[in-house]
Amino acid sequence: MAEVIDGKSVAEDVVRTVKALTSELVANGKAKPGLAVVIVGEDPASQVYVASKSRTAKECGFHSLQHTLPAETSEEALLKIIGDLNADPAINGILVQLPLPAHIDAGKIIQTIAPEKDVDGFHFINVGKLGTGELETAFVPCTPAGSMLLIERVRGKDLSGLNAVVVGRSNIVGKPMANLLLAANCTVTIAHSRTKDLPALARTADILVAAVGRPEMIKGDWVKPGATVIDVGINRIPAPEKGEGKSRLVGDVAYAEAARQAGAITPVPGGVGPMTIAMLMANTLASAYLAAGLKRPSF
Ligand code: NAP
Helix, strand or coil: CCEECCHHHHHHHHHHHHHHHHHHHHHCCCCCCEEEEEEECCCHHHHHHHHHHHHHHHHCCCEEEEEEECCCCCHHHHHHHHHHHHHCCCCCEEEECCCCCCCCCHHHHHHHCCHHHCCCCCCHHHHHHHHHCCCCCCCCCHHHHHHHHHHHHHHCCCCCCCEEEEECCCCCCHHHHHHHHHHCCCEEEEECCCCCCHHHHHCCCCEEEECCCCCCCECHHHCCCCCEEEECCCEEEECHHHCCCCEEEECCECHHHHHCCCCEECCCCCCCHHHHHHHHHHHHHHHHHHHCCCCCCCC
């Protein structure tokens, strides 16, 4: 059976380190890192995420600010808030929780965030830096950054010679994940909905990353024996066995069968999920270091 990669424990490690480095920064007379989280509307899932981000920021010792805005907030008003946060020296990271209401152009909002405060890593400048290998100053999207840390825990930092297959090509997960693996010297293939014979391609992967959004699509016999399997998917499916109307979370990988083939595998929940918030904290700390003229810490 595969080693189970404990994302919860790695995420706790990251948060612990961020907390210690924040104390050190403050002890050296620098300002504490500041994170502003902006949420528009009442989407319950978004409210849970945002509350968790703000709570973890406080736990890290950050200056934590939250703007909770009504769904009818205008694009203009939101742009003004972003502009003010861009200009605020106490803020190092700005996160706008997605999705935004339909009347607001999310792309425009994201591109208005100052690149050096774009701790979600979605601004074109940060996308370009990752694509060109400028990793010293790039902000990398939190979910692929966290996935990469989990891969490194199993395989080390230099992945020379390994074949990686990333299933999914979104701007938030698939593409940045592929760029990170390339930067670590993997031979990378990106698969998507038009890929032919995905099972055969997946079987070539020493590192297989699933970021699809389809419950348990990747079967055990798609996994090369000994492969490292990173399951980014979070899918809620009905679980009548738990009672009427109940549901449970599963990944994009059929976990039980894949675990019989893989060398190491992330569970869902408890794998990649907890890493996302931890890496948001790491990115905000990195932004504060860079703003203070210091070399960013590595994780
Ligand atoms: P997305 O934007 O919907 O992208 C899904 C990708 O999967 C697309 O590139 C799509 O291909 C590809 N795909 C769809 N069906 C496929 C098939 N049958 N065969 C091969 N590829 C297929 O999703 P996302 O935002 O990247 O998220 C992916 C999953 O990760 C979701 O379950 C999401 O909930 C989860 N997620 C988790 C976290 C976390 O914190 N752990 C964060 C973000 C996302 P095309 O491009 O050809 O359409």
